[in-house]
Amino acid sequence: MKHRRLLSIVLGGTFFLLPTSGALGADSNGDAIPGWASSSLKTLEALNEGATVTVSGQVVNVRRGPGVNFDIVTMVLKGKKLAVLDSKEGWTRVRLDNGNTGWIADWLLAKDDSAQSSTPPGTSEDKSPPLIISPGTVGPVSTPEPTPEPSPVNPAAASGPVGSNPRSWKVTIQYSANIRTSPSLQGDIVRTAAVGEVYDLANVQDGWYQLLSGGKPVGWIASWLTTAQPAATNQPSTQPSRGSTSSTVAAIAGSLVGKTIIVDPGHGYFNTSYNVVDQGTSGQGGTKEKDIVLDVSRRLASVLQSKGARVIMTRQSDQDIKGESVGDDLTYRSDLANKAKADLFVSIHNNSNSSSDISGITTYYFNKDGMPKAGEGTRMRVAGMVQQSLITALQRKDLNTRGANFAVLRETNMPAILIELMFLSNPEEEKLLNQEAIRQKAAEAIAAGLQRHFEQP
Numbered sequence: 001m002k003h004r005r006l007l008s009i010v011l012g013g014t015f016f017l018l019p020t021s022g023a024l025g026a027d028s029n030g031d032a033i034p035g036w037a038s039s040s041l042k043t044l045e046a047l048n049e050g051a052t053v054t055v056s057g058q059v060v061n062v063r064r065g066p067g068v069n070f071d072i073v074t075m076v077l078k079g080k081k082l083a084v085l086d087s088k089e090g091w092t093r094v095r096l097d098n099g100n101t102g103w104i105a106d107w108l109l110a111k112d113d114s115a116q117s118s119t120p121p122g123t124s125e126d127k128s129p130p131l132i133i134s135p136g137t138v139g140p141v142s143t144p145e146p147t148p149e150p151s152p153v154n155p156a157a158a159s160g161p162v163g164s165n166p167r168s169w170k171v172t173i174q175y176s177a178n179i180r181t182s183p184s185l186q187g188d189i190v191r192t193a194a195v196g197e198v199y200d201l202a203n204v205q206d207g208w209y210q211l212l213s214g215g216k217p218v219g220w221i222a223s224w225l226t227t228a229q230p231a232a233t234n235q236p237s238t239q240p241s242r243g244s245t246s247s248t249v250a251a252i253a254g255s256l257v258g259k260t261i262i263v264d265p266g267h268g269y270f271n272t273s274y275n276v277v278d279q280g281t282s283g284q285g286g287t288k289e290k291d292i293v294l295d296v297s298r299r300l301a302s303v304l305q306s307k308g309a310r311v312i313m314t315r316q317s318d319q320d321i322k323g324e325s326v327g328d329d330l331t332y333r334s335d336l337a338n339k340a341k342a343d344l345f346v347s348i349h350n351n352s353n354s355s356s357d358i359s360g361i362t363t364y365y366f367n368k369d370g371m372p373k374a375g376e377g378t379r380m381r382v383a384g385m386v387q388q389s390l391i392t393a394l395q396r397k398d399l400n401t402r403g404a405n406f407a408v409l410r411e412t413n414m415p416a417i418l419i420e421l422m423f424l425s426n427p428e429e430e431k432l433l434n435q436e437a438i439r440q441k442a443a444e445a446i447a448a449g450l451q452r453h454f455e456q457p
Contacts, residue, residue: 052112053092055080055104062102066091072320073102081112169201169457171209171226179219183208183377190219201228204457207377222377224384228456255454257308262337264314264347264408265297266290266418269329270322277318278329281352283430289350290318292433296421297348299443307451312340327407334411344382344450345416347408350433352425359426360397363387364418366410367403375415376403383417385456386449393445394438396422396429419446 055076063070066088074096076082082104086093091103173193180187183205199218203210209226211218267280268290280289294315301311314333315321321329337345351362363386365379383401391398399420409416421442422429432438 051084053082053084053094053109054112055082056108056110060104060108062094062096062104064102066093066103070103071322073100076104082109168231169228170231171199171201171211171221171228173197173199173221173225174227175225177221177225179211179221181219183210183220187220193221200231201457205377206375207379207381209457222380222384223456224381224388256304256451258310259308259344259454260310260312260340260342261304261450262312262314262333262340262342262345263297263301263304264333264337264345265294266347266349268294268315268318268321270319271324271326272322273324281350281424283424283433284356284427285430285434287424287430287434289352289424292350292424292439293348293421296439296443299440300346300348300446303443303447304450307447312336312342330407331411333408337412337414337416342412342414344453345408345412345414346386346446346450347416347418348446349418349420351420351423353423354425356425356427359423359429360399361387361390361394361422362399362420363390363401364404364406364409364420365401366405366416368405368410379409379415379417382415382450382453385452386417386419386446389445389449389452390419390421390442393441393448394422394432 055078060076060078062073062076064073076096082094082096084092085095085101087106090106092106092109093101093103095101173195176195177193179190179193181190182188199211199213200215201209202212202217204223205220207223208220209223209228210220266289267278269278270276271278278290280293282288297313298316301313304311314336321332323329323332333347334345363383365376365383366373367376367379380401380403387398387401390396404418406418409418422433424430424433
């Protein structure tokens with residue numbers, strides 16, 4: 001019988017022996033999946049009670065018992081030191097910061113050979129940073145996480161002049177847009193800029209550009225309706241960094257490297273009170289929203305990781321998010337993003353309407369009752385750039401970006417967007433969403449929009 005190869009084992013790789021089958025266990029998502037290898041390749045190292053271990057996986061599940069069939073208690077991040085309480089069949093029981101205990105697969109732990117302090121890790125006197133987060137999964141961890149580059153940085157949320165040379169960046173109007181007296185939609189309209197007009201960039205503030213013409217200020221324009229390029233790519237160009245300071249950087253490339261992005265497949269929440277899974281909406285052909293958005297999210301995570309981003313998915317199955325009440329999952333999703341101190345939060349959904357004729361794509365950002373809030377320009381910028389990218393790639397009806405008071409947009413501390421990726425209630429779009437090529441194209445378009453947000457001043 002021919003068997004599929006799961007992965008390649010590198011020298012020094014650690015795995016644990018599954019006692020009931022003799023198989024080796026390994027996984028890139030903080031759990032264990034069975035696989036087989038020659039017995040001549042296996043080495044095991046015991047983890048004894050009283051020892052200290054360090055989490056070696058990037059994001060690791062802590063379970064109620066020694067096996068993947070036990071519920072997830074919480075998660076711990078790479079580098080966390082924990083005290084060992086027990087060891088059993090390839091699993092180690094550890095004490096957590098809050099005093100609770102849980103089990104972690106041995107292969108995701110490493111013995112701590114450093115000098116032991118009088119206070120064991122996991123107690124109230126442990127001075128290491130709190131690294132426990134709620135359950136979730138991160139992408140492949142078989143390769144080291146990329147080291148964030150000191151530059152370039154995304155100055156979209158910053159305020160200040162663009163270096164000493166105001167002509168170091170050229171702004172081209174991509175969509176006909178209003179130039180305003182101040183960096184917000186509340187600013188008076190100076191005039192409407194036509195597609196193709198070119199200006200010098202003077203300042204960046206909360207996703208808005210202050211434009212110069214002939215060295216004189218013209219007004220402010222929404223950055224997501226423009227493109228910006230260094231005036232001379234063979235010379236250093238300047239742009240403001242986060243924190244309203246200025247720095248000189250080279251031409252921008254690979255700016256997703258080191259960024260933490262939460263990818264949130266909507267729905268798929270298991271309600272333990274009613275023993276049901278939130279399906280989301282569904283199409284006439286039986287297509288379930290929870291399944292479509294999970295597939296698109298996985299593809300998006302893969303694309304972002306290939307560009308150097310650190311991706312955390314809120315779920316990878318219908319069992320990852322559990323709760324007793326409606327809305328529990330919304331709190332979990334935003335809490336996960338906040339604890340991870342993510343740079344962006346991206347929630348993916350499908351839309352539905354009582355009329356099967358309605359079609360198109362919408363991207364939402366947080367806005368409550370039409371009232372402006374700090375950082376709204378940056379939220380609108382991310383939504384706008386992703387929306388533009390999706391419409392260009394998929395050629396669907398543009399339903400524009402919209403402000404909304406959705407919980408996952410309201411409760412997250414970083415710029416957050418929610419994408420309604422076509423209508424499952426529309427027969428044509430249901431068929432499109434069932435095509436693998438369309439789902440891949442959507443994922444790549446979302447990633448392109450996010451990358452543009454980080455690359456463009």
